[in-house]
Amino acid sequence: MSLYLALIGTRDNPLYEMEIKMDPIRDFCPFIVHSALDIIEDLQWKTNQLYFKNIDNYDNYSISGYVTPGNIKFMILYQNLRSDEAIRQFFGELNDLYVKTLLSPFYTINEAIRSKAFDQKVRMLSRKYFNL
Amino acid sequence: MELTLVNLQKRFDRVESDDFSPFSVSIAVILHGFSPRVSISSTQLSDDIAKRFGFNNILQLMQYFQDDNIDSTQEVSIRFIESISDMPLQSFQTNEELFDLEEFHSSIYDMLKLIDQQLAETAVEAERSRLYKSVSLRFLSKILGGHTLSNFETFSHPIFQLFVLTTQDDCQSIGALYTQWKGTKVPFWVDLKEINPLCIIIVDLSIETDFQQGLWLRDSLKNKFGLSSLILSLNPNDKTKNLNETTIKRSVFAFSSHPEIMIIPKTLQEDIHGFYKHLTTKVVFPFMEKKVNEWHENLIVPRKSFSNRFWKGSKRSIETFSEQERQQGIDENGFNAVQGYYHHKSQEFKIRRLADWYFMMRDYKKSYTTYDLLKKDFLKDRSWTYLASLQDFMIFSLLIGASSKQASVPNEGNGNTVGITNKIINDLILPTIENLHYTYLSRCSLRTNTLRSCILMSELFISMGEAFMNELYLVQSIKLLRKLLSMKILQGSALAVIYQHISFAYTIYSRPLNHQEVSRPSDKLRIKNIDMEKLGLTRHRKASLWLLLAIKIIDPFQRPAYTKGLEQSIIKNLVQLMIEKGIDVDSNWRHVELCWLFRNGSLILNS
Numbered sequence: 224m225s226l227y228l229a230l231i232g233t234r235d236n237p238l239y240e241m242e243i244k245m246d247p248i249r250d251f252c253p254f255i256v257h258s259a260l261d262i263i264e265d266l267q268w269k270t271n272q273l274y275f276k277n278i279d280n281y282d283n284y285s286i287s288g289y290v291t292p293g294n295i296k297f298m299i300l301y302q303n304l305r306s307d308e309a310i311r312q313f314f315g316e317l318n319d320l321y322v323k324t325l326l327s328p329f330y331t332i333n334e335a336i337r338s339k340a341f342d343q344k345v346r347m348l349s350r351k352y353f354n355l
Numbered sequence: 356m357e358l359t360l361v362n363l364q365k366r367f368d369r370v371e372s373d374d375f376s377p378f379s380v381s382i383a384v385i386l387h388g389f390s391p392r393v394s395i396s397s398t399q400l401s402d403d404i405a406k407r408f409g410f411n412n413i414l415q416l417m418q419y420f421q422d423d424n425i426d427s428t429q430e431v432s433i434r435f436i437e438s439i440s441d442m443p444l445q446s447f448q449t450n451e452e453l454f455d456l457e458e459f460h461s462s463i464y465d466m467l468k469l470i471d472q473q474l475a476e477t478a479v480e481a482e483r484s485r486l487y488k489s490v491s492l493r494f495l496s497k498i499l500g501g502h503t504l505s506n507f508e509t510f511s512h513p514i515f516q517l518f519v520l521t522t523q524d525d526c527q528s529i530g531a532l533y534t535q536w537k538g539t540k541v542p543f544w545v546d547l548k549e550i551n552p553l554c555i556i557i558v559d560l561s562i563e564t565d566f567q568q569g570l571w572l573r574d575s576l577k578n579k580f581g582l583s584s585l586i587l588s589l590n591p592n593d594k595t596k597n598l599n600e601t602t603i604k605r606s607v608f609a610f611s612s613h614p615e616i617m618i619i620p621k622t623l624q625e626d627i628h629g630f631y632k633h634l635t636t637k638v639v640f641p642f643m644e645k646k647v648n649e650w651h652e653n654l655i656v657p658r659k660s661f662s663n664r665f666w667k668g669s670k671r672s673i674e675t676f677s678e679q680e681r682q683q684g685i686d687e688n689g690f691n692a693v694q695g696y697y698h699h700k701s702q703e704f705k706i707r708r709l710a711d712w713y714f715m716m717r718d719y720k721k722s723y724t725t726y727d728l729l730k731k732d733f734l735k736d737r738s739w740t741y742l743a744s745l746q747d748f749m750i751f752s753l754l755i756g757a758s759s760k761q762a763s764v765p766n767e768g769n770g771n772t773v774g775i776t777n778k779i780i781n782d783l784i785l786p787t788i789e790n791l792h793y794t795y796l797s798r799c800s801l802r803t804n805t806l807r808s809c810i811l812m813s814e815l816f817i818s819m820g821e822a823f824m825n826e827l828y829l830v831q832s833i834k835l836l837r838k839l840l841s842m843k844i845l846q847g848s849a850l851a852v853i854y855q856h857i858s859f860a861y862t863i864y865s866r867p868l869n870h871q872e873v874s875r876p877s878d879k880l881r882i883k884n885i886d887m888e889k890l891g892l893t894r895h896r897k898a899s900l901w902l903l904l905a906i907k908i909i910d911p912f913q914r915p916a917y918t919k920g921l922e923q924s925i926i927k928n929l930v931q932l933m934i935e936k937g938i939d940v941d942s943n944w945r946h947v948e949l950c951w952l953f954r955n956g957s958l959i960l961n962s
Contacts, residue, residue, distance in 0.1 A: 235896075236947045251903070257951050258900035265891030 226355055227252040227300040228345065230321065232333040235260060238295070239336040241345055243355045245300070248284070256298045259286045263296060273318075274311050289314035291321065293332070304353050313352040320344055381495055381814045382758050384607065387422065387432050388499030391639055391715050394513035394550070396438040396532055400521045401557055404591045408619050413519045415613060419603045420631045431717070433635050434608060436502060436513060439547070440539040446504045447542045449696050450740050453803040454501035456844070463849040466493055467914060474916035487920055491859070494852050495814065496607040498807050506544040506696040507740045508748070509708045510715065515639055518582070519555045522568040526575055529554065533580055543691070546699035546708075551642060554584035561592045585638070587630050590622055643712055650709045654702065658728060690736050697741065703732055707745070714748060719756030723749055740801065743794035746787045747808050753784065754815040758822070775819070777827055788812065788835070792842075802844045809839040817860050824867070829860045836860070847908065854905035855921075861898035862928060866891075895932040899925040926952065 225244035229252075232238050237253065245252050259279040266275055267290050279286040281300070287310050289297040297314055304310060324330055324341055349355045397405075397413040410416040417435045445451075470486050477483060504511050516536060520529055533552065541547055554576050558569040566588070573584040599621040605613045686692065689701020697704040710725035726749045733742040757775045775784075788808075795805040813832040820828035836857050839845070845853060902925050911918040926949070930940050933948050940946070 234947050236950055251900075251907075253951055254900050254903055258896040261891065261894045261896045263891075268888075268891060 224303045224353060224355055225301065226304065226349060226353060227256065228349070229253065229256045229298050230317075230336065231256075231260065231296040231298060233294050234333060236333060237335070238333070239341070239345070241342070241349070243349065248282075251281075252300055255281045255284070256286065256300050259288065259298060259300075260296065263288045263290060263298070274314055276307050276310070287314075289318065291318060293325075295321065297321075301353075309352040313348055316348050317345065320348075381492060382755070382818055384492060384495050385499065385755070385811055385814065386717065387434075388496070388608070389510055389715055390421075390432045390434045391515075391643065391712075392436050392511060392513045393433050393515040393517060393634070393639065394436050394438045395517045395519060396440065396536060397519040398521065398524045398528055398532065400523050401519045404521065404557060404589070407591055408623060409614075409617055416627070417631070418606045418609050418613070419617060420627050421608070422604075422606045431635055431640055433631075433639055436511075438516060438536060439504075439513065439541060439545065439550070440536045442504070446502075447545070449506045449542070449544070449694050450799060450801065451503050451505065452801060453503055453505070453807060454497075456803060456806075459497060459803075460845070460847055460849055462497055463494065463852060464847060466490070466497075467848045467851070467909060467917060471914040471917040474920065483920065490852060491856060492607075494849075495810065498810050500608040501803070504545065505744075506542070507707075507738075507744045509711045512545060512708075513550050514643065514712075516550045516552045517555050518552065519557065519587075520572075521557045522559070522565050522572055524572075526572070526579055529576060529582075530580060533582065542696070543698045544696045544704065546704070549646075549699075549708075552582055553638070554582050555587050556584050557591075558586050558588045559592070560588050560590045585630075585634070587626070589626050590620075640716065643716055647709060647712050647716065650705065650712075654706050654709060655725065655728070658706075688736070690738060692736070695738060695740060697738070703729055703736075703738075703741070707741070710748070714752060717759070719752040719759070723752040723756070726752065739794045739798040743791040743799065743801075744804070746791040746794075747804070750784055750787055750791075750812060751815070753779075754812060754819070758815050758818050775828070780827070780831060784831075792838070796842065802842075805842065806839065806844050809835050809842075813839075813856065813860075817856075817863075820860070821863050824865070826864050826866050829864050833857055833860050851905040851908040854901045854908070858898045858901035858905065858924075861894040861901065864894040864897075866893075889935055889937070893932065893935060895928040895935075899928045902928075 226242070227245045228239075228241045230238040230240075235257065240253070242249065242252060248255070262278045263275055266278060273289055273291065275288045275290070277285050278288055284300050284302050286298060286300050287307075288299075291297070297317055299310065299313075301310075320341060324336055324338065325332065330336070395414045395417060402412040405411070405413045405416040408416065410419075414435060414437060421432065421434050467490070470490060473486055474483055477486075502511070518529060518532055518536075520532075536552070537547070539547065554573075556569045556572055559565045566586075569586050573586065576582045576584050600618050601621045601624050602616050602618055603624060605615050605617075689698035689703065690696075691698070697707075699705075706725060706729055710722050710729070713719075713722035713725055726745050729745055730742070733745060753775065791808065792805055795801045795808065813835040816828040816832035816835065820826065820832060836853055840850070840853060902921050906918045906921050909918055909921075929949055929952070933940050933946065938946070938948065
């Protein structure tokens with residue numbers, strides 16, 4: 224099991240990145256996820272849903288995404304994760320975390336998230352849902 | 356087997372001037388790749404004439420002229436090959452690969468190396484662009500450049516056999532050449548009787564009586580051997596290096612052992628060019644047309660007849676096979692199940708040849724229906740290679756037929772489908788492709804055929820997608836190329852070329868807006884928001900990713916000039932995306948949208 228998570232701002236800029244056991248394609252992870260923005264931008268106008276399951280793939284890796292109402296994208300590139308439902312719930316909780324960050328008076332939208340607390344909580348979530 | 360593509364230079368010029376992409380001209384290369392083959396045998400004296408101009412033999416000389424019409428999809432062309440009697444024995448094996456894959460890989464490696472060197476030497480933007488564009492066309496010509504004789508398709512079988520001689524040759528030496536060719540031991544799947552022999556008598560114009568001698572030789576060849584002849588008037592002594600000399604370029608399908616360019620007298624170039632044109636339009640194609648009409652009457656009409664619908668017996672071959680042929684394992688239908696080939700006397704072979712000839716004559720509607728006639732027979736006989744190849748060319752007929760409508764249909768954009776609709780793709784094309792690739796790879800282990808099939812179909816889809824502004828075709832093309840990658844047939848530099856193909860398809864991907872845009876006068880004081888409706892209509896990020904993957908394979912340290920250009924294309928793609936989003940782009944391109952590329956540790960900076 225391996226995973227790369229990126230929160231991407233409205234101007235395609237990375238807000239937060241986390242990578243677990245992605246060694247074979249480590250250098251390419253940002254670009255693979257970045258390229259999947261083409262697909263998610265295409266799909267997001269066709270439906271009201273926020274979660275986009277398995278929108279793209281690269282080799283044996285899949286990509287799923289989540290678009291917040293403020294057009295921030297959560298993207299994960301993963302291999303052999305437990306289930307789609309786990310990914311959906313992970314995104315739901317990640318959104319809660321992101322909204323809490325947004326509420327901070329010291330954070331501006333589209334700015335990189337450098338909070339250690341945020342990072343720890345995201346890692347806890349990945350342990351909870353994916354055993355990573 | 357390295358093949359190069361120099362003669363496409365003038366087409367690249369057209370590409371530059373008319374803003375064409377290499378995929379617009381790739382159809383011309385594909386059509387030329389399936390041109391009728393004409394084999395050549397020559398006497399020592401005629402080869403000596405070729406040697407006077409720096410060529411090894413007459414075949415090599417002729418091959419420099421075979422791409423003369425390659426820049427047009429309208430003009431017909433022929434390809435020259437060596438005579439069957441000169442072919443090595445391994446050319447006659449059944450179910451043989453189209454070309455050596457190892458050699459192919461090394462030739463692609465060499466090609467990129469050469470282009471890298473050329474790019475390093477030039478700073479002219481037009482020239483650099485031309486070199487980049489040439490990659491896909493060179494790749495295509497290498498795929499189509501195989502010379503192996505195939506038992507399950509007849510494109511590689513010569514239609515004419517030329518015996519080239521001079522007036523100094525006597526009838527006996529021609530007779531020996533002709534007898535040797537006629538007595539060539541060929542497998543049962545080569546029909547020597549249907550290869551039309553023709554003599555070419557080279558007449559030396561500098562000798563007054565030579566033309567008369569040529570006419571006399573023509574008559575005696577007709578009387579003694581029943582051979583028809585054409586006169587080729589040359590002036591072999593005109594090899595002076597003066598103002599009247601011209602440069603001719605190596606054929607796209609020629610061997611790399613041929614020099615890239617040759618300097619010959621202009622008169623020789625004009626004479627051979629005229630002869631080539633005459634041979635193509637006045638001899639080969641009229642002959643094919645006559646034959647095709649004859650075969651249609653004899654083979655297709657009875658099959659489609661009213662009585663045949665009730666009496667299936669007439670469908671199969673009524674040809675009787677000799678005892679010797681029976682001992683070779685040929686059944687009453689002409690099929691050898693052990694070695695997996697159809698006898699050239701069998702109806703299946705003849706109809707397949709007819710369909711291939713229709714294809715070469717660019718009548719794709721008839722070629723499709725003729726291929727379709729054979730499908731059930733091949734399925735019944737379990738002749739898998741034949742079936743896969745048949746399905747392959749059915750799809751080619753369908754796609755080339757649609758692509759060639761480009762000229763007649765104006766580029767309207769907005770999802771023009773030229774007859775190949777989504778339904779046809781899903782219900783007919785995709786299942787057939789799935790089926791034929793499975794057969795090629797799993798049942799027959801024919802990797803090069805699978806490669807050719809994937810590449811040609813994807814080229815045709817890209818070409819259609821580009822011409823008709825329809826993303827449906829581009830998506831299919833990308834799917835085919837990604838499927839080819841998953842088959843793991845290619846490696847190294849060839850893989851990088853495929854990545855660039857995929858990137859190109861993503862670059863031109865563009866879905867039209869659903870509504871008409873209202874143009875407003877520009878106002879700098881007005882707040883400019885990102886136009887949400889324009890998001891997701893293009894695939895520039897995807898194009899960038901595949902270029903990046905290509906850079907990784909090509910290796911920036913080995914090919915710095917080549918990969919530098921690809922890096923610039925990545926940046927251009929992303930800048931294009933920003934422009935489409937309505938973001939003002941400044942000259943240094945240091946925008947937050949591009950930070951993925953420029954941040955510390957990114958691949959672009961590393962390379």
